[in-house]
Amino acid sequence: MSLDPVLSRIDSDLDAATERLFELLRIPSISTDPDFAEHCQSAADWLVADLQSIGVDARSVQSPGHPMVVGHVDGPGPHVLFYGHYDVQPVDPLELWDNDPFDPQIEDTPKGKVIRGRGTNDDKGQLMTFLEACRAWKAEHGSLPCKITFFFEGEEESGSPSLIPFLKENADLLRADLALICDTALFQSRTPAIITMLRGLLGEEITITAPDKDLHSGMYGGAAMNPIRVLTRILANLHDDEGRVQVPGFYDDVPELPEELAAQWQALGFDHASFLAEVGLSHPAGEVDRTPLEMLWSRPTADVNGIVGGYTGEGFKTVLPSKASAKVSFRLVGQQDPLKLRDSFRAWVRAQLPPDCDVTFADHGASPASHMSTDHPAFEAARRALSDEWPEPAAFSGFGGSIPVAGYFKTYLDMDAMLVGWGKDDDQIHSPNEKYDLESFHKGIRSWARILEAMKS
Amino acid sequence: MSLDPVLSRIDSDLDAATERLFELLRIPSISTDPDFAEHCQSAADWLVADLQSIGVDARSVQSPGHPMVVGHVDGPGPHVLFYGHYDVQPVDPLELWDNDPFDPQIEDTPKGKVIRGRGTNDDKGQLMTFLEACRAWKAEHGSLPCKITFFFEGEEESGSPSLIPFLKENADLLRADLALICDTALFQSRTPAIITMLRGLLGEEITITAPDKDLHSGMYGGAAMNPIRVLTRILANLHDDEGRVQVPGFYDDVPELPEELAAQWQALGFDHASFLAEVGLSHPAGEVDRTPLEMLWSRPTADVNGIVGGYTGEGFKTVLPSKASAKVSFRLVGQQDPLKLRDSFRAWVRAQLPPDCDVTFADHGASPASHMSTDHPAFEAARRALSDEWPEPAAFSGFGGSIPVAGYFKTYLDMDAMLVGWGKDDDQIHSPNEKYDLESFHKGIRSWARILEAMKS
Numbered sequence: 040m041s042l043d044p045v046l047s048r049i050d051s052d053l054d055a056a057t058e059r060l061f062e063l064l065r066i067p068s069i070s071t072d073p074d075f076a077e078h079c080q081s082a083a084d085w086l087v088a089d090l091q092s093i094g095v096d097a098r099s100v101q102s103p104g105h106p107m108v109v110g111h112v113d114g115p116g117p118h119v120l121f122y123g124h125y126d127v128q129p130v131d132p133l134e135l136w137d138n139d140p141f142d143p144q145i146e147d148t149p150k151g152k153v154i155r156g157r158g159t160n161d162d163k164g165q166l167m168t169f170l171e172a173c174r175a176w177k178a179e180h181g182s183l184p185c186k187i188t189f190f191f192e193g194e195e196e197s198g199s200p201s202l203i204p205f206l207k208e209n210a211d212l213l214r215a216d217l218a219l220i221c222d223t224a225l226f227q228s229r230t231p232a233i234i235t236m237l238r239g240l241l242g243e244e245i246t247i248t249a250p251d252k253d254l255h256s257g258m259y260g261g262a263a264m265n266p267i268r269v270l271t272r273i274l275a276n277l278h279d280d281e282g283r284v285q286v287p288g289f290y291d292d293v294p295e296l297p298e299e300l301a302a303q304w305q306a307l308g309f310d311h312a313s314f315l316a317e318v319g320l321s322h323p324a325g326e327v328d329r330t331p332l333e334m335l336w337s338r339p340t341a342d343v344n345g346i347v348g349g350y351t352g353e354g355f356k357t358v359l360p361s362k363a364s365a366k367v368s369f370r371l372v373g374q375q376d377p378l379k380l381r382d383s384f385r386a387w388v389r390a391q392l393p394p395d396c397d398v399t400f401a402d403h404g405a406s407p408a409s410h411m412s413t414d415h416p417a418f419e420a421a422r423r424a425l426s427d428e429w430p431e432p433a434a435f436s437g438f439g440g441s442i443p444v445a446g447y448f449k450t451y452l453d454m455d456a457m458l459v460g461w462g463k464d465d466d467q468i469h470s471p472n473e474k475y476d477l478e479s480f481h482k483g484i485r486s487w488a489r490i491l492e493a494m495k496s
Numbered sequence: 497m498s499l500d501p502v503l504s505r506i507d508s509d510l511d512a513a514t515e516r517l518f519e520l521l522r523i524p525s526i527s528t529d530p531d532f533a534e535h536c537q538s539a540a541d542w543l544v545a546d547l548q549s550i551g552v553d554a555r556s557v558q559s560p561g562h563p564m565v566v567g568h569v570d571g572p573g574p575h576v577l578f579y580g581h582y583d584v585q586p587v588d589p590l591e592l593w594d595n596d597p598f599d600p601q602i603e604d605t606p607k608g609k610v611i612r613g614r615g616t617n618d619d620k621g622q623l624m625t626f627l628e629a630c631r632a633w634k635a636e637h638g639s640l641p642c643k644i645t646f647f648f649e650g651e652e653e654s655g656s657p658s659l660i661p662f663l664k665e666n667a668d669l670l671r672a673d674l675a676l677i678c679d680t681a682l683f684q685s686r687t688p689a690i691i692t693m694l695r696g697l698l699g700e701e702i703t704i705t706a707p708d709k710d711l712h713s714g715m716y717g718g719a720a721m722n723p724i725r726v727l728t729r730i731l732a733n734l735h736d737d738e739g740r741v742q743v744p745g746f747y748d749d750v751p752e753l754p755e756e757l758a759a760q761w762q763a764l765g766f767d768h769a770s771f772l773a774e775v776g777l778s779h780p781a782g783e784v785d786r787t788p789l790e791m792l793w794s795r796p797t798a799d800v801n802g803i804v805g806g807y808t809g810e811g812f813k814t815v816l817p818s819k820a821s822a823k824v825s826f827r828l829v830g831q832q833d834p835l836k837l838r839d840s841f842r843a844w845v846r847a848q849l850p851p852d853c854d855v856t857f858a859d860h861g862a863s864p865a866s867h868m869s870t871d872h873p874a875f876e877a878a879r880r881a882l883s884d885e886w887p888e889p890a891a892f893s894g895f896g897g898s899i900p901v902a903g904y905f906k907t908y909l910d911m912d913a914m915l916v917g918w919g920k921d922d923d924q925i926h927s928p929n930e931k932y933d934l935e936s937f938h939k940g941i942r943s944w945a946r947i948l949e950a951m952k953s
Contacts, residue, residue, distance in 0.1 A: 071811030128813055135710075197811050224715075238714070242812045251776030253592075253927040257695070257897025258681075260827055261797030262788035263772065264781040267822075268735065268800060275732035278725065310891075315720065319708030322851040324721040331719035340718030343725060344815050345806035350823060354528030354654045355699045355860035356897075357825050358587060358801050358926050366807060368814050370717055393873040403812035440714025443815075469815050470710035 041180060042492045048175045049484050056171045056484065057145070057154070057477070061087065063125070063163050064143040064156050070105055070126035071197040071365055077103040079193045082125040086191055093174045094182075095189060100209075102201035105193030109212065115415075116185035116495035120215040120454065122444055123166025123222065124195035127158035128469045135471035145477065146341050152477040159475035161468040165190065165221040165460050176488060183494040188215050195222075198242060198404030199443065206451040214452045217417050219490075220445060223460035225479075226307060227314075231425035231486065232436040233418060234458035235411045236336060239371030240441035241380055242403030245270070245365035245388055249396050254359040258276035264395050266363040267348040273391050274365060277341050282326045284341045284369075286384050298336045302424075303333060307364035317465055336437025340370045366403065366492030377405035396421060406443030412455050421457060428486045461486065498637060499949045505632040506941050513628045513941065514602070514611070514934070516546065520582070520620050520646035521600040521613050527562055527583035528654040536562040536650045539582040542646055550631045551639075552646060557666075564648030566669065573642035573952035574874070577672035577911070579901055580623025580679065581652035585926045586845035592928035602934065604832035609934040617934035618925040622678040622917050623648065625940030633945060642953040645672050649901075652679075655699060655861030656900065663908040670908045674874050676947075677902060678940075680895050680917035683764060684771075688882035688943065689893040690875060691915035693793060696828030697898035698837055699860030702727070702845055706853050711816040721852050723820040724805045731822060731847045734798050739783045741798045741826075743841050749831035753794045764891055773829035774922055793894025797827045821878060823860065827898060834862035858886045863900030869912050878914060885943045918943065 049056075068082035069075040083099040083106040090110040097110030105126060130140040132242040138144060143156035154164060178182055188211060206213065249264040279285055286407055300365035307360075309332045315321055325334040334340065348363025350356035369384075371377055384398055392398055413419075413435065425433035438458070445456040461483035467473045525539035526532040526733075537710040540556040540563040547554035547567040554567030562583065587597040595601060597896040600613035611621065633640055633890035648672060653659055663670065736742055753761075766789045772778055782791040791797065805820025826841070828834055842857055849855055870876075870892065882890035895915070902913040918940035924930045 057660060070808065072812070073569075091883050129807070129809055131807070132710075133624065137538075196813075226721070240714075240814070242814070244812070249777065252924065253589075255897065255926040256797075256801060256825055257697075257827065257895075258792070258921065258925075259775065259898065260825070261782040261791040261795060262780050262896075263775060263777055264779070265799050267661060267803050268731070268781075271728040271731040271800065271803070274725070274728040284786055318711060318720060320706065320720055320852045322721070323719050324725075325718040334718040335715070338718060340713075342713045342717045342722050342814075342816055343728065343806065344713060344813060344817075344818065345808045346728070347804050349800065349802035350586070350588070351802045351804040352586060352588065354586075355701070355825075356528065356653075356801060356926060357699070357799075359799055360801075363803065364758040366812055366813070368713055368717070370714065389650065393781075395777045438714075439717065439719075440712065464715065467709065468715075468740045469712040469813060493787045 042488060043142065044179045045175045045488045046485055048179055049488060051169065052175060053481055057480065060154070060164060060167045060480070061143050063167065064158055065141055066392060067141045068126050068193060068252045069129050070194050071129060071304070075136065076105065079126055082110050083193055086125055089170060090189055093177045097189065101218060102205055104201040107205055108191040110189035112183055112187050114183040114186045115218070118186040118188070118215040119494070120188040120190055120213060120218045121169050122190050122218055122220045123169070124192050125166070126193040126196050127161065127163070128196050130157050132471065137472055153474040154480065155474045157473055159473055160462045160466040160472065162222045164475040164480055165462065165483065168461060168480060169219070169221055169487050171484040172491065175484070176491065184491045188213060201446060202444065203451065204448055208219035209451055214454055217415050218445070218448045218454050218456035218459045220442060220456050221438070221460050222442055223458050224462035224464065226434055226436055227310065227414065228463050229429065231433040231459065232432040233421060233433055234438045235413060235435045237409040237445055237458070238435040238439060238441050239375065239377055239406045239408040240443065241369040241371060241377045241405045242366070243384060244364060244366045244401035244403060245379065246362055246399045247396055248362040250359065250361050253361050256357040256359040257397045259359050263359060264393060265359050266396065267360065269393060269396050270346070270348065270363045270365060273388055274343055276391065282324060284339065286387050288383050289339065289380065292376065293339055294373040296333065303435065304336070304437070307436070314464065337372055339372050339375055342368055344368050370439065372408045375408065377407055381405055406441060406447055409446040409449070410425035411445070411457070415455050417457055417494050421459065421490045424489035424493040425459065425486055428482055428489055459486070499945060501636045502632050502945045505636055506628065506945060509632060509640070510938055514937065515936070517611070517621060518600045518626045520624065521615050522598055523615070524598045525583050525650060526586050527651050528586060531768065533562065536583055540565050540648070540650055543582055546627060547646055550634045554646065556625065559662055561658040565646065565648040565663055567646035567819050569640055571640040571643045572790050574674065575643040575672040576644070576951070577645040577647055577675045578626050578669060579647050579675055579677045580626070581649050582623070583650040583653050584618065584620070585653050586662045587614050588925050589928065594929055609939060610931040611934060612929060612931045614930055616930055617919045618921040619652065619679050621932040621937055622919065622940065625918060625937060626676070626678055626944050627939040629944035629948060633948065639947045659901065660904060663904055669908055673909055674872050675902070675905045675911050675913035677899060677913055677915045678917050679899055680897070680915050681919035681921065683891055683893055684767065686886065687888040688886045688890040688916065690878060690890055691895045692870060692892045693894040694866040694902055695896060695898050696832065696834055696863045696903070697863040697900065698826040698828060698834040698862045699823070700838065700841060701821060701823045701858035701860055703819055703856045704853055705819040707816065707818050710818050713814040713816040716816050720816060721790065721850060722816050723853065726850060726853050727803070727805065727820045727822060730845055731800055733848065739781060741796065743798070743837065743844050745840050746796065746837065750796055751830040751835065753790065760892065761894070762768070764893070771921065792896035792906060794829055796829050796832055799825055819825055829865045832865065838862055839851050863898060864903055866903040866906070868902070868924065869915070872914070874914055874951050878916065878947050881946035881950040882916065882943055885939055885946055914943055916943070
């Protein structure tokens with residue numbers, strides 16, 4: 040059997056694999072901040088060199104934003120495309136990190152060893168599990184078990200502005216039998232999850248201007264319109280008292296969960312109380328008649344992700360600011376149309392503007408929800424392979440985050456995607472002190488080796 | 497007559513006086529930010545040396561915060577205390593300044609020459625008008641026309657935490673027949689104003705915490721409470737649809753304006769339209785049944801002066817933050833009790849907290865409104881003297897800002913205060929590109945010389 044020596048090699052090579060991951064983690068490839076553009080290029084270059092080291096014909100391709108990395112290697116089995124992203128989230132508030140986010144460390148914790156730093160999970164740690172599985176396979180067998188196209192982007196955390204044009208222009212280069220995406224999580228730490236539903240995302244930034252300059256609230260307060268007052272009144276109207284989003288038409292294309300799927304999810308025995316307790320909460324927010332798992336996997340939501348206006352430094356300043364702004368995201372499900380909702384949201388905001396106020400909007404991405412077809416035999420093969428590696432059998436599940444690329448692959452390349460990943464709920468991705476369990480990294484590599492083995496047969 | 501040569505000397509000495517002001521303006525004495533503490537000390541030292549240069553027995557006195565400057569000089573007339581503050585507001589947003597805020601310049605503008613920089617008006621430019629009047633008087637006559645105590649603090653822009661204890665401990669050192677305060681403005685640019693009503697100020701900072709760490713909105717959004725959502729809902733409730741403040745009991749001790757005073761104000765012919773147009777507005781905010789002048793001088797208000805939460809940098813980050821905070825100020829009138837209102841505000845906020853949320857409050861000052869008695873003969877003397885200097889006769893007026901020290905002088909030293917000042921509505925105090933008209937500086941110095949002359953007789 041060809042799998043066992045690969046798994047053994049993965050086990051014995053773990054320290055070296057971790058050191059390779061650390062090299063990539065040390066590159067601060069924050070895509071959303073233009074000051075970090077050269078680091079994004081460095082991360083792309085690093086990946087090209089690493090792919091070449093395992094015999095992949097790889098190169099980085101310029102885009103209007105950060106470069107794409109594309110690689111090809113031949114093999115006997117089916118043709119898969121593996122997608123990941125090398126860019127990471129910003130690190131602020133920096134003062135909440137216990138260590139430099141770009142100086143990764145292995146830490147002993149009560150729950151086991153973890154790799155700590157920005158990108159350890161999202162998505163550098165996850166994408167390297169696939170590369171390391173390929174490296175071990177190549178080292179043992181001299182070739183890979185499938186024909187593989189590698190495709191890494193560097194703009195996932197900033198809305199992937201270059202992605203769709205690139206997919207359109209390079210459809211023939213990228214199309215495969217199936218896409219593999221490693222950017223998701225285990226189900227409650229012990230159960231590998233194969234994602235069949237992903238929420239979409241609409242990102243909007245609104246800036247409200249009232250007076251044409253900052254004013255002294257003693258000179259103008261009361262008499263002049265305060266844009267923070269306008270903004271908070273609008274945002275306060277986003278949800279009604281039952282937690283339902285108030286933007287007109289928001290729920291128009293939101294389906295109820297099919298009974299069969301609801302029953303499958305019910306059978307997973309999600310522990311709602313400990314899910315909330317993990318982050319210091321005890322009461323679910325959101326729509327009052329929905330469970331947290333329903334809210335996360337099958338309901339659309341609205342959240343303010345950032346708000347700023349006026350004086351926010353130390354002490355106090357009685358300023359009446361000229362403008363105030365907020366970043367608002369909507370997670371979308373079913374057939375909700377992000378472009379239609381953007382129009383509806385903007386009209387709804389404008390309708391609430393008092394006299395003398397202006398509003399401007401910035402677009403931070405719009406992608407619909409995705410629903411995976413599980414018809415491809417790889418889904419059943421992966422379910423069996425993952426059930427061999429992990430303590431609990433693998434589950435088909437939903438996912439609260441948005442991985443728009445899965446939908447784009449379907450739309451622009453007519454290619455289904457299979458999403459698996461090894462993250463845990465407490466990995467603090469997008470937050471200070473992001474981590475990835477060493478177990479996630481190790482068993483993740485082993486899981487990919489098993490999936491490749493299962494797919495080739 | 498002793499006044500004319502003093503006025504002539506003021507005219508001929510204007511360039512040198514401006515250069516002395518520039519020296520003080522170049523010291524970035526921002527009191528609210530601990531990083532600038534040494535500059536506050538430098539500004540205090542500079543004032544001590546400048547007072548000594550005109551024969552004042554002056555020194556700086558340490559306080560728990562920034563130092564106090566106290567000086568005494570004997571003279572034949574009544575005993576006055578002159579108060580000013582050498583600290584300035586922070587300068588952010590720095591990118592909105594056309595020049596370095598601490599590199600003052602004289603600029604030609606369509607409305608005449610202006611001095612541009614932080615503190616040019618508030619309060620360095622204003623306090624230097626008094627010092628320069630004294631300097632000219634001393635140079636012409638070898639002594640000053642009144643017995644004068646000089647008192648400058650360095651914490652006015654950060655709530656004056658050391659002021660009341662200092663007044664209590666040094667009551668005998670500071671008590672005079674009347675306090676003179678130069679920290680206010682002309683009435684609509686041409687009419688000198690002697691302030692008889694000042695609003696009080698309550699400053700509160702509220703911080704709402706929900707989850708115990710920042711979360712990914714894809715993982716938790718919808719299911720976990722978002723503190724920005726809680727904060728915006730509470731702040732949106734601050735005002736009702738008619739612009740009235742909703743904190744319980746807020747209007748309990750707010751008197752209607754006496755008819756006589758209302759008639760006096762009416763006679764001033766305040767140009768509401770151009771007051772608003774000056775800052776790009778056309779509709780008054782605030783209580784719907786009040787004019788802007790009423791709102792500014794005689795009505796209490798609430799304003800959010802700063803709000804921040806989540807990701808506020810470039811681009812987008814789908815974070816669900818752990819906390820969000822806002823700085824809220826209330827301008828107070830009549831007999832409104834700031835401590836009672838603080839309790840009421842905090843209880844009102846707490847009553848709106850959903851489960852799982854915590855709130856903390858920080859206190860940024862609490863001072864009641866002040867009403868000046870105009871019984872002291874200096875008020876009539878100053879009204880005549882100012883009417884000689886300026887194009888329009890001087891008016892007794894209200895003032896929208898808060899100068900708590902006037903109330904403290906009454907409470908702790910049993911001393912009335914007379915407030916005059918030479919600022920203009922478009923001076924952008926507390927904002928980028930603060931300025932002080934060269935005319936304000938020049939005629940301000942001449943005005944003080946006239947007031948001193950009028951008071952001694």
